[in-house]
Amino acid sequence: MKNVKLLWQYMKGNRLIYIGSILSIGISTLINVINPLIIRTTIDSIIGDAPVENTGTMFGLIQRLGGVEKLRDNIWMMAILLVALTVINGVFLYLKGKLASTAAESTAKKIKDQLYDHLQHLHYEYHVKAETGDLIQRCTSDVENIRRFLGVQFVEIGSALFILGFVLVIMLNLHLKMTLISMIAVPIIFTFAIIFFKKIKDAFQQYDESEAKMSTVLQENLTGVRVVRAFARQDYEIQKFEEKNSVHRRLTNRIIRLLALYWSSSDLICFLQIALVLIVGAYWTANGTITLGTLVVFTTYEGMLLWPIRQLGRIIGDMGKTLVAVERIQEILDEQREQMVENNERPMIRGNxxxxxxxxxxxxxxxxxxxxxxxxxxxxxxxxxxxxxxxxxxxxxxxxxxxxxxxxxxxxxxxxxxxxxxxxxxxxxxxxxxxxxxxxxxxxxxxxxxxxxxxxxxxxxxxxxxxxxxxxxxxxxxxxxxxxxxxxxxxxxxxxxxxxxxxxxxxxxxxxxxxxxxxxxxxxxxxxxxxxxxxxxxxxxxxxxxxxxxxxxxxxxxxxxxxxxxxxxxxxxxxxxxxxxxxxxxxxxxxxxxxxxxxxxxx
Structure with a gap:
C-alpha cells in the first residue's frame, strides 16, 4: 500500500490527464458494450419477429431511427450505426492512448529529474559507498518500468472496471441464470491472479537486483578497461560477467515460467468458461428459454468480460514490477540530502x-x-x-x-x-x-x-x-x-x-x-x-x-x-x-x- 501511495505521488501534476484518459476508455467501453445490444436487436427484432421491449435505450434509439418497420426495409441503417459507433470508439481509443502516453512520459521525466537532482545533493559519503551500476539501473530501467505501467496498464485497470460494471449490469437485466453461469470463472481467475501477484513480485525484486549487479560489473569493466587489458585480465572479467549474467538468466527464466503457468492456466479456465456458456446457451436457445440474439450478446460479452479479467494477471505482474521499481527509486529519494545552507554564515576567508x-x-x-x-x-x-x-x-x-x-x-x-x-x-x-x-x-x-x-x-x-x-x-x-x-x-x-x-x-x-x-x-x-x-x-x-x-x-x-x-x-x-x-x-x-x-x- 505504501508503494501505491508513492506511485500516486509521482503522478502529481498529471493526474487530470490520467483522469481524461480513463474517461476516454470509459466512453470507448460503453460504445463496445452497446454494439452487441444493437446486433441482438437486429437479429431478434428487425430480422426476426421478437418484439422490442417498450423500455430502455434500444427502444428509444429504434424509435428515433423510424421504428422497426422502417429499419426492416432499410437494414443498412443498422450497419451504418455500427460503423459510426466504431469510428467514435476509435477516436476515444486514440484519446486514451495519447493522454495516457503523454502523462506517463511527463511522469517519467519528472521522476528522472527528481532522481538526478537528489543524487547531486546527497552526501559525499553516500556516493563513496553506492555502486554506480546499481544507481544507473534504478535511474533508467526502474523508471522505464514505471513509465510503461502508467502508459499502458494503469489505464487498462480503468478499462477492466468499466467493462465489469457495464457488462455485468446489462447481463443481469437480460438473463439472471445465464449471467451466473457466465461469471463462474471470474472469482477463480481473480484468486489465481492474486496468488500469482505475490509470487511474481518477489521474482521481479530478485530480477531487478541481479540486473543491477550485472550493470555494476559492466560499468566497472568499461571504466577500468585499460587496467583490465594492461594486466591481461580479460578472461577473469568475462567469467565474472558470465556468472552475473547466468544468475540474471536463471531469474529471468523463473519469471517466464511463472508467466507461462499463469497464461496457460487462465487460458484453459477462460476457454472452459466460454464453452460452458455456448453449451448452456445453445441448449436454452433451442428450447426457447433465450433468443438467438441473447446468446450472441452473452457470447460476445463473455469474451469482453474474460479478456480484462485474464489480463489482470499481466496488469498485476506489471504492477508488481512497478511497485518494486518504486521501492528501489524511493530508497534513493529517502536518503537525506546534504544541507548546503544551514545558517547562511559566509565570513571573509583569508586562510588562517x-x-x-x-x-x-x-x-x-x-x-x-x-x-x-x-x-x-x-x-x-x-x-x-x-x-x-x-x-x-x-x-x-x-x-x-x-x-x-x-x-x-x-x-x-x-x-x-x-x-x-x-x-x-x-x-x-x-x-x-x-x-x-x-x-x-x-x-x-x-x-x-x-x-x-x-x-x-x-x-x-x-x-x-x-x-x-x-x-x-x-x-x-x-x-x-x-x-x-x-x-x-x-x-x-x-x-x-x-x-x-x-x-x-x-x-x-x-x-x-x-x-x-x-x-x-x-x-x-x-x-x-x-x-x-x-x-x-x-x-x-x-x-x-x-x-x-x-x-x-x-x-x-x-x-x-x-x-x-x-x-x-x-x-x-x-x-x-x-x-x-x-x-x-x-x-x-x-x-x-x-x-x-x-x-x-x-x-
Missing part, C-alpha cells in the same frame, strides 16, 4: 586555520583523527606526510566539509567551520584530489569548470602555473582539444596538471593538493611549486605528498601516524629527529643514489 583537539571517525570507535591540533597562518604552505590510512586525505575532506568532525574545533579566520555555509566553504577551499577526474569536454571547458565566466587570459595564466600551458599548445586543437571520457586521451601527469589549473582558477584562499603532484616528474613538480609561490595572492596551501623534495620547502611539515601528529616542524628540525620523516628521506636518498650509480655505469 586552527585545528583544536579535532576528533573524527568513519566507523564508530575507530578514530582517523584523535585530538589533533595545529595552527596555520594566512599564506603559509603546510606539508603533510604519513603512511597509508593515516588520515591525510581525510584532512582535505574535513576542510571542504565533505565530512564534519565529531569532536574538537576547526576555525577558519576565527569562525567555526561547521557553522559556515557549505557552498561558501567549497568556493573558498580548492581541493585537487588524488585521482583527477576530467569531463568529456574540451580542455578549456574543464579548466573553466570552477569559474565558467573566466576569460581566456585567466585560463592561460592558471595553465602556466600548473605547467600545462605549453603542452596544451602542442595539441592540434590547443585548448579546444577534447579530452575524452574521464580524460582518457591525456596522460596521468597531464590530467593532474589540468585538474590543478581547474582548482587554481577559482582563486581560493585555501588550496589543498591531495597527493596531486605524484604523476608529474620532479622538474615539473618544482616548476609548479615555484609558480605557486610567485602568485600575487598567495593562498594558504596544504601539500599532501610522499615526495620529500616536494615537502621540504614548506613552511612547516606535519607527520601523521595512526590518527595523531607524531612530528611537526620544518625540514631542518625534522631531519634532526629520528622519526618517520627522516626515515623516508633516507630511503628516497638511497634510491636516488642507486639510480645515479646505474646511470653512470651506462654512460
Amino acid at each position: 586555520i586552527q585545528f583544536d583537539n579535532v576528533y573524527f571517525e568513519y566507523e564508530k570507535n575507530k578514530p582517523i583523527f584523535d585530538n589533533i591540533s595545529f595552527e596555520v597562518k594566512e599564506g603559509q604552505t603546510v606539508a603533510i606526510l604519513g603512511p597509508t590510512g593515516a588520515g591525510k586525505s581525510t584532512l582535505a575532506y574535513l576542510m571542504a566539509r565533505l565530512y564534519d568532525y565529531q569532536g574538537g574545533s576547526i576555525k577558519v579566520d576565527g569562525h567555526e567551520l561547521k557553522d559556515m555555509d557549505k557552498v561558501w566553504v567549497r568556493k573558498n577551499v580548492g581541493v585537487v584530489l588524488q585521482e583527477p577526474f576530467l569531463f568529456a569536454k574540451s580542455i578549456r571547458d574543464n579548466i573553466k569548470l570552477a569559474k565558467p565566466r573566466s576569460s581566456d587570459d585567466e585560463v592561460f595564466q592558471v595553465a602556466k602555473v600548473a605547467s600545462i600551458h605549453d603542452t596544451i599548445l602542442e595539441f592540434d586543437q590547443g585548448y579546444e582539444t577534447m579530452v575524452g571520457e574521464r580524460g582518457v586521451s591525456l596522460s596521468g601527469g597531464q590530467k593532474q596538471r589540468v585538474a590543478i589549473a581547474r582548482t587554481l582558477i577559482g582563486n581560493s584562499p585555501i588550496v589543498i593538493f591531495d597527493d596531486s603532484l605524484s604523476a608529474v616528474d620532479t622538474e615539473t613538480d618544482n616548476e609548479i611549486r615555484n609558480a605557486l609561490k610567485s602568485r600575487k595572492n598567495k593562498a594558504t596551501t596544504f601539500i599532501i605528498s610522499h615526495r620529500i623534495t616536494t615537502l621540504s620547502e614548506a613552511d612547516f611539515i606535519i607527520v601523521l601516524e595512526k590518527g595523531k601528529i607524531t612530528e611537526i616542524g620544518n625540514h631542518t628540525e625534522l631531519m634532526n629527529n629520528n622519526g618517520l620523516y627522516r626515515r623516508v628521506w633516507e630511503i628516497q636518498n638511497s634510491i636516488e643514489g642507486q639510480e645515479e650509480i646505474v646511470a653512470d655505469k651506462r654512460i
Whole structure:
C-alpha cells in the first residue's frame, strides 16, 4: 500500500490527464458494450419477429431511427450505426492512448529529474559507498518500468472496471441464470491472479537486483578497461560477467515460467468458461428459454468480460514490477540530502586555520583523527606526510566539509567551520584530489569548470602555473582539444596538471593538493611549486605528498601516524629527529643514489 501511495505521488501534476484518459476508455467501453445490444436487436427484432421491449435505450434509439418497420426495409441503417459507433470508439481509443502516453512520459521525466537532482545533493559519503551500476539501473530501467505501467496498464485497470460494471449490469437485466453461469470463472481467475501477484513480485525484486549487479560489473569493466587489458585480465572479467549474467538468466527464466503457468492456466479456465456458456446457451436457445440474439450478446460479452479479467494477471505482474521499481527509486529519494545552507554564515576567508583537539571517525570507535591540533597562518604552505590510512586525505575532506568532525574545533579566520555555509566553504577551499577526474569536454571547458565566466587570459595564466600551458599548445586543437571520457586521451601527469589549473582558477584562499603532484616528474613538480609561490595572492596551501623534495620547502611539515601528529616542524628540525620523516628521506636518498650509480655505469 505504501508503494501505491508513492506511485500516486509521482503522478502529481498529471493526474487530470490520467483522469481524461480513463474517461476516454470509459466512453470507448460503453460504445463496445452497446454494439452487441444493437446486433441482438437486429437479429431478434428487425430480422426476426421478437418484439422490442417498450423500455430502455434500444427502444428509444429504434424509435428515433423510424421504428422497426422502417429499419426492416432499410437494414443498412443498422450497419451504418455500427460503423459510426466504431469510428467514435476509435477516436476515444486514440484519446486514451495519447493522454495516457503523454502523462506517463511527463511522469517519467519528472521522476528522472527528481532522481538526478537528489543524487547531486546527497552526501559525499553516500556516493563513496553506492555502486554506480546499481544507481544507473534504478535511474533508467526502474523508471522505464514505471513509465510503461502508467502508459499502458494503469489505464487498462480503468478499462477492466468499466467493462465489469457495464457488462455485468446489462447481463443481469437480460438473463439472471445465464449471467451466473457466465461469471463462474471470474472469482477463480481473480484468486489465481492474486496468488500469482505475490509470487511474481518477489521474482521481479530478485530480477531487478541481479540486473543491477550485472550493470555494476559492466560499468566497472568499461571504466577500468585499460587496467583490465594492461594486466591481461580479460578472461577473469568475462567469467565474472558470465556468472552475473547466468544468475540474471536463471531469474529471468523463473519469471517466464511463472508467466507461462499463469497464461496457460487462465487460458484453459477462460476457454472452459466460454464453452460452458455456448453449451448452456445453445441448449436454452433451442428450447426457447433465450433468443438467438441473447446468446450472441452473452457470447460476445463473455469474451469482453474474460479478456480484462485474464489480463489482470499481466496488469498485476506489471504492477508488481512497478511497485518494486518504486521501492528501489524511493530508497534513493529517502536518503537525506546534504544541507548546503544551514545558517547562511559566509565570513571573509583569508586562510588562517586552527585545528583544536579535532576528533573524527568513519566507523564508530575507530578514530582517523584523535585530538589533533595545529595552527596555520594566512599564506603559509603546510606539508603533510604519513603512511597509508593515516588520515591525510581525510584532512582535505574535513576542510571542504565533505565530512564534519565529531569532536574538537576547526576555525577558519576565527569562525567555526561547521557553522559556515557549505557552498561558501567549497568556493573558498580548492581541493585537487588524488585521482583527477576530467569531463568529456574540451580542455578549456574543464579548466573553466570552477569559474565558467573566466576569460581566456585567466585560463592561460592558471595553465602556466600548473605547467600545462605549453603542452596544451602542442595539441592540434590547443585548448579546444577534447579530452575524452574521464580524460582518457591525456596522460596521468597531464590530467593532474589540468585538474590543478581547474582548482587554481577559482582563486581560493585555501588550496589543498591531495597527493596531486605524484604523476608529474620532479622538474615539473618544482616548476609548479615555484609558480605557486610567485602568485600575487598567495593562498594558504596544504601539500599532501610522499615526495620529500616536494615537502621540504614548506613552511612547516606535519607527520601523521595512526590518527595523531607524531612530528611537526620544518625540514631542518625534522631531519634532526629520528622519526618517520627522516626515515623516508633516507630511503628516497638511497634510491636516488642507486639510480645515479646505474646511470653512470651506462654512460
